[in-house]
Amino acid sequence: MRGALRPILALAAGASLLAGCTTDSGGDEGGSAGPVELSFWTWATNIEQVVDKWNSSHPDVRVTVSRQSQGDELVTKVLTAAKGGNAPDLFQAEYQALPTFVSNDAVADLSDFAGGAKEKFADGVWAQVTLGTDAVYAIPQDSGPMMLYYRTDLFQQFGLTVPKTWDEFAATARALRAKTTSNFLTTFSSNDPGWFAGLAQQAGGRWWGVAGETWTVGINDAATRRVADFWGGLVAEGVVDDQPMYTPEWNKSLGDGTLLAWPSAIWAPGVLESVAAQTKGKWAMVPMPQWSAGENRTGNWGGSSTAVSANSRNAKAAAEFAIWLNTDPVATEALVTAGALYPAARDAQSGPALAKPPAFMAEQTDFYPQAKQIADTAVGWTWGPNVNVAYQAYKDTFGKAITDRAPFSDAVAVMHRTTLEDMRKNGFKVEG
Amino acid sequence: MSRGPRQRAVPYAFLAPAIILFTLVVLLPIGYTVYLSLHRTRVTGLGLGRGARTEVFAGLATYRDALASPEFWRGALRVLGYGAILVPTMLGLALLFALLLDLPKSRFARFNRIAIFLPYAVPGVVASVLWGFLYLPALTPLPVPADMLGPGLLLFAVLNIGLWGGVGFNMVVILTALRAIPAEVYESARLDGCSERQIALRIKTPLITPALVMAGVFTVIATLQVYTEPTTLAPLTNSLPSTWTPLMKVYTDAFVRGDIHSAAAASIVIAVVTLALSVLFLRLVAGRAFAGEDL
Numbered sequence: 001m002r003g004a005l006r007p008i009l010a011l012a013a014g015a016s017l018l019a020g021c022t023t024d025s026g027g028d029e030g031g032s033a034g035p036v037e038l039s040f041w042t043w044a045t046n047i048e049q050v051v052d053k054w055n056s057s058h059p060d061v062r063v064t065v066s067r068q069s070q071g072d073e074l075v076t077k078v079l080t081a082a083k084g085g086n087a088p089d090l091f092q093a094e095y096q097a098l099p100t101f102v103s104n105d106a107v108a109d110l111s112d113f114a115g116g117a118k119e120k121f122a123d124g125v126w127a128q129v130t131l132g133t134d135a136v137y138a139i140p141q142d143s144g145p146m147m148l149y150y151r152t153d154l155f156q157q158f159g160l161t162v163p164k165t166w167d168e169f170a171a172t173a174r175a176l177r178a179k180t181t182s183n184f185l186t187t188f189s190s191n192d193p194g195w196f197a198g199l200a201q202q203a204g205g206r207w208w209g210v211a212g213e214t215w216t217v218g219i220n221d222a223a224t225r226r227v228a229d230f231w232g233g234l235v236a237e238g239v240v241d242d243q244p245m246y247t248p249e250w251n252k253s254l255g256d257g258t259l260l261a262w263p264s265a266i267w268a269p270g271v272l273e274s275v276a277a278q279t280k281g282k283w284a285m286v287p288m289p290q291w292s293a294g295e296n297r298t299g300n301w302g303g304s305s306t307a308v309s310a311n312s313r314n315a316k317a318a319a320e321f322a323i324w325l326n327t328d329p330v331a332t333e334a335l336v337t338a339g340a341l342y343p344a345a346r347d348a349q350s351g352p353a354l355a356k357p358p359a360f361m362a363e364q365t366d367f368y369p370q371a372k373q374i375a376d377t378a379v380g381w382t383w384g385p386n387v388n389v390a391y392q393a394y395k396d397t398f399g400k401a402i403t404d405r406a407p408f409s410d411a412v413a414v415m416h417r418t419t420l421e422d423m424r425k426n427g428f429k430v431e432g
Numbered sequence: 433m434s435r436g437p438r439q440r441a442v443p444y445a446f447l448a449p450a451i452i453l454f455t456l457v458v459l460l461p462i463g464y465t466v467y468l469s470l471h472r473t474r475v476t477g478l479g480l481g482r483g484a485r486t487e488v489f490a491g492l493a494t495y496r497d498a499l500a501s502p503e504f505w506r507g508a509l510r511v512l513g514y515g516a517i518l519v520p521t522m523l524g525l526a527l528l529f530a531l532l533l534d535l536p537k538s539r540f541a542r543f544n545r546i547a548i549f550l551p552y553a554v555p556g557v558v559a560s561v562l563w564g565f566l567y568l569p570a571l572t573p574l575p576v577p578a579d580m581l582g583p584g585l586l587l588f589a590v591l592n593i594g595l596w597g598g599v600g601f602n603m604v605v606i607l608t609a610l611r612a613i614p615a616e617v618y619e620s621a622r623l624d625g626c627s628e629r630q631i632a633l634r635i636k637t638p639l640i641t642p643a644l645v646m647a648g649v650f651t652v653i654a655t656l657q658v659y660t661e662p663t664t665l666a667p668l669t670n671s672l673p674s675t676w677t678p679l680m681k682v683y684t685d686a687f688v689r690g691d692i693h694s695a696a697a698a699s700i701v702i703a704v705v706t707l708a709l710s711v712l713f714l715r716l717v718a719g720r721a722f723a724g725e726d727l
Contacts, residue, residue, distance in 0.1 A: 072688060073687075075690075076686075076687040076688065076690060079690055080687075099480070100690070102480050102481075103475065103479040103480055103484060103485060104485060104690070105482060105483070105484075105485065131480065133480070135481075190670045191667055210478065213477050213478060214478075215478060242670065243670075244667060244668070244669070244670065246667065247568070247667060247668050248564075248565055248568060248571055248668075249568040249569070249570045249571060249668070252570050252571060253570065258570070385475075385478075385479050385480070386689075388688055388689060388690060389688075389689050392674055392684060392688045392689060395673075395674065396673040396674055396675070398670075399669075399670040399671065399672070399673060400670075400673065402670040403582070403583050403670050403671045404583075422689070426473060426474070426475045426479070427473075427474045427475040427476060427479075428475050428477075428478070428479050429477055429478065
């Protein structure tokens with residue numbers, strides 16, 4: 001029964017039913033003439049340029065990039081393709097999605113091929129791709145340590161000082177609103193769970209954990225509630241905007257100076273350049289505000305790895321490419337210059353490509369040295385197997401909390417419950 | 433003169449392409465959806481490592497869960513409310529425009545007809561993005577309220593996009609029916625001293641009831657399928673959760689939460705309800721609209 005149905009991948013979309021036939025991708029391994037063909041799903045900026053370098057120096061293994069939409073959508077697409085047996089050989093996997101891929105049998109264990117790669121990465125980064133086991137589920141590509149970006153010209157104009165703690169951040173937000181009603185220090189976005197997760201990491205939250213053979217869920221922990229109520233308070237007070245990020249309205253607010261600051265990650269200059277090009281040279285980057293003065297901690301927003309599909313017929317060649325892409329100096333330099341990402345490999349972080357600041361922030365000549373210092377203070381956590389569920393719950397519950405003007409810590413509680421119930425329902429051994 | 437088995441097979445040979453295609457693209461996917469809806473994923477332990485996830489028979493449990501979900505019913509209620517406003521407004525406007533364009537002294541009828549119809553040619557996603565921009569206070573050139581995408585006005589923001597895109601199509605359906613009415617009917621009415629308004633209300637409208645019913649069916653189906661507009665607007669506002677309509681919940685379950693089994697169960701429920709409503713609607717109006725034609 002299943003065998004007969006397998007080629008038909010039927011997805012019910014309401015009353016309308018779509019059907020598509022799938023065929024096996026990939027060619028024959030070895031034996032036959034011609035190069036090994038590898039398909040690669042990714043959304044990294046200009047990655048084609050990096051892959052071209054591989055293709056010209058490795059005539060026997062040809063990688064073809066298929067450009068994909070970012071993040072969550074790709075997760076679903078890969079999982080669906082994996083079930084249908086036509087997943088690409090390689091795909092970009094954000095760290096938080098890796099446990100989901102592993103739990104769905106969608107990624108290959110690369111430990112036979114990737115033994116030597118371990119030394120190229122910091123332990124914390126490497127732990128993200130092993131999930132604390134002996135397996136290697138992906139090769140780290142980049143990381144997104146969080147930093148605070150602010151408009152130097154507008155801070156000066158309104159007589160504001162750069163906040164070093166979250167208390168000062170709140171005071172700055174109030175001070176600004178006392179001087180003008182048309183600007184906000186920043187906005188709280190119900191659309192960006194990854195952003196909130198980074199803020200919770202900085203505060204010491206631990207959303208998931210593993211104790212023996214049991215998962216723990218800790219989304220509703222004191223640190224996360226503290227972050228939630230801090231922002232909820234600012235939104236309720238009306239001193240921080242509550243419009244989602246990554247909307248046309250937000251782009252305009254960044255461009256015209258309505259928003260003065262953005263707690264973001266190391267890749268922010270690229271985003272600012274594309275949505276607010278006219279503000280070039282007016283931004284500066286500093287470490288994130290801290291929960292207690294003198295502390296030095298930050299979280300991660302985003303960050304990806306390169307994974308190999310469980311049903312790739314060329315896992316060895318794919319693993320070689322993934323290692324080359326993320327550790328070879330030629331590749332990492334191109335990733336930095338063409339792709340504007342912050343490489344995860346240690347050597348690449350002090351490589352020549354990072355000697356100059358991003359063009360958008362040319363005035364801040366020590367951008368990358370400072371970024372490296374901040375990156376070293378980034379704390380991570382174990383990602384759970386249903387981050388997608390938690391993230392969707394974040395969007396729905398925080399959106400609702402903002403609409404209903406309800407306390408944000410209640411939204412965290414709902415998020416916790418939704419995530420926990422989903423794991424229970426699926427049969428995970430879980431406590432929380 | 434006896435027919436051999438070869439001859440008896442001929443009709444089936446002719447039918448084969450249709451049967452095979454119908455089986456492949458309709459029956460098999462429906463069957464697979466039913467199959468999926470009766471199963472669920474079961475994880476053992478931490479759920480990591482090979483074979484940690486198995487598909488097990490769940491019987492009707494997925495249906496029970498789908499029907500017990502408060503979001504599902506909240507979404508269904510929203511769609512009902514949406515339809516309660518959309519269907520009469522859509523039909524009313526389409527009828528009004530069609531009657532106006534059909535007036536003998538109507539000016540620029542050709543231009544107006546195309547202008548009203550044109551939004552229908554704009555894909556739903558494009559229309560939603562376009563209106564989304566027009567709703568955002570910092571970007572819009574229109575005098576829209578600042579919280580057009582807030583909880584109070586959101587339904588109307590979505591309705592407006594639906595109307596904008598749909599009125600023109602339904603107007604053309606009605607207008608075509610109007611053009612098919614023989615001119616003698618109007619002539620005799622005018623001879624009897626009928627005003628244009630009376631002609632429109634007492635003669636044209638009853639005569640085009642079948643077209644109105646047709647437009648009504650299209651609009652009811654469009655209502656039940658409302659998905660594109662809210663999904664496109666969702667990232668622009670805090671007030672539009674991922675389960676705003678039942679179809680959005682199906683999408684979220686299948687493609688965000690990765691729970692294809694719940695999504696399949698909810699899909700079957702929606703399909704059955706849609707079918708029941710359509711049949712009911714057609715039965716109710718069949719006598720009037722199709723003059724006793726059997727359905």
